[in-house]
Amino acid sequence: MYRKSRLLRLALAGLFSLVVSGASAQDADLNPDQNDRIRVEKVDAAIKLIPADYKFVTPGKLTVATNPGRLPFAAYASDTKTAIGSEPDLAQLVADSLGLQLELVPIAWADWPLGVTSGRFDAAVTNITVTEERKLKFDFSSYRNDLLGFYVPVASKITSISKPEDVAGLRVIVASGTNQEQILLRWIEANKAKGLAATDVQYYDDEAVLDVALQSGRADAYLGPNATSAYKSAKEKKTRLVGTFSGGWPQTAEIAVATKKGAGLADAVTAAVNEQIKNGNYAKVLARWNLSAEAVTQSRTNPPGLPKS
Template sequence: MTRLTPLRGLIAALTVALLPLSAAAVQPDFDLSPEQPGRIRGEKVQAAIDLLPKDYHWVTPGKLTVASVPNRLPFAVYATDTRTPVGGEPDLAQIIADSLGLELELVPLAWADWPLALQSGKVDAVIHNVTVTEERKEKFDFSTYRNDLLGFYVATGSPIGEITKRQDIAGLKGAVSSGTNQELILLRWIEENKADGLAATEVSYFDDESVLDLALESGRIDFYLGPNATSAFKARQDGKIRLVGTLSGGFPLTAEIAVATRKGSGLAEPVTAALNGQIANGTYAEVLEKWGLSAEAIEISQTNPPGLPKN
């Protein structure tokens, strides 16, 4: 196993420092204005509206107030006004609000703050890459909208056609982030391959994303295993990498991303119905396609499905 040297990290940091600092400059194909005039909109879903609890106390009547965590695309970043969240998750929030006949109010939060914000009534819902777990289900209700996937990515010109099982990584050089679930999966596969007498897999760890990208694109490593969403967005933007296989984020168990609402508030079922309405009419697929997330699409939204087990 290899790790990035300090010198290479310094070179990468200097390179990044020379790049444009504006989000709009590095994402020219996306409108990052706070007004979002071109945002995909959804139609009202009457079946979802009919399920709304009559006694629910909205944060602001007539609005769906949603917590968002502006930190990275395709999920969310701050718009050019530096205070409005924009991105794939705000777009999903918009079509859910449209389904329910409500205006959308986005509240930017730090990731660690979303549980308290939801429990305290500061927001009606949280829409930001939240995985369903059994522990979280004790305090929150969930309406699923995306599969939680890990993706194997290779350089666009790589001869590798697919990586879908452990035997496919034998003899290759790969990269993964340290201390992650995907690292555990990869190391387990390597040990199982070793037990079967298959060729070894060399694993590298990179502390700098730009150096990782260069290593993959130059052929120094053969593949990268990480969260599919961010790599899919990158692949959509520059075309230098491509997807060759996915795993559930909870492998070997299935993990799903969902809208979180307060436990017993009565919002989960109408939100689920809203999502299913937008899945049926194709608007949901448009949003995922826009942000390079089509590989994570689901066929039907579910309320409180089995979550990842407690540790």
């Protein structure tokens, strides 16, 4: 029913994405030392919320999984081994607040659930959207709003994609297993019920191949996290935004720190984030990576998540 294109990954030695929302590549601090990273003092009120019987993966450290896939969320620094970006910065805020040393563990995004539930990581900070299904296995501490964006080639005749009817007849690229894919497929089903033209859904495992498909005319639009696409658009000037909406459409979606269900760590993390929101350090982290538009006014433990599919 939906065409799924799985292409071989290209051998792109030494290439990593420099895609931060709203700034030029030269503005991104790629130094592994990250001397400009926001550091904070410990928050006693948050530390007191850590259960007395909680055992950290490594005593004295907060071990956090993150996926160095693309900025502004996370990517490798110029040494190709140190994770940098807004997610590592947020993890640093939490670790500092809890009086712990941060231990970042680079992983593939799909590996965080097992890593957290098995106790390999204390937490995962890697652009994770809160869903009701995930809440069965994880506790969450929200820290950012989830926005999605439709991007098209600059020469495209498409001017707006804001509702299901707008994707009828289009060829749309989306990542498999994501919330945006679920939204797109729901839109397609709604259009089918109305007798509208079918949407060709395309999937690519490699970003370079995805770019070629979009620029060559094999696809009409790309749907993904707005933050990464916005920066890439500003940097390369090959695409433009034609629509944004919540990552939980029609509900509001939030990005959160994930910890093991029932471990008791979430309340401490939430308190840590709220203190940094209150004193302005949280805002500095988002501003550093041009994510201010996605800021929350309050962190919440286990906020309402996207409904089960």
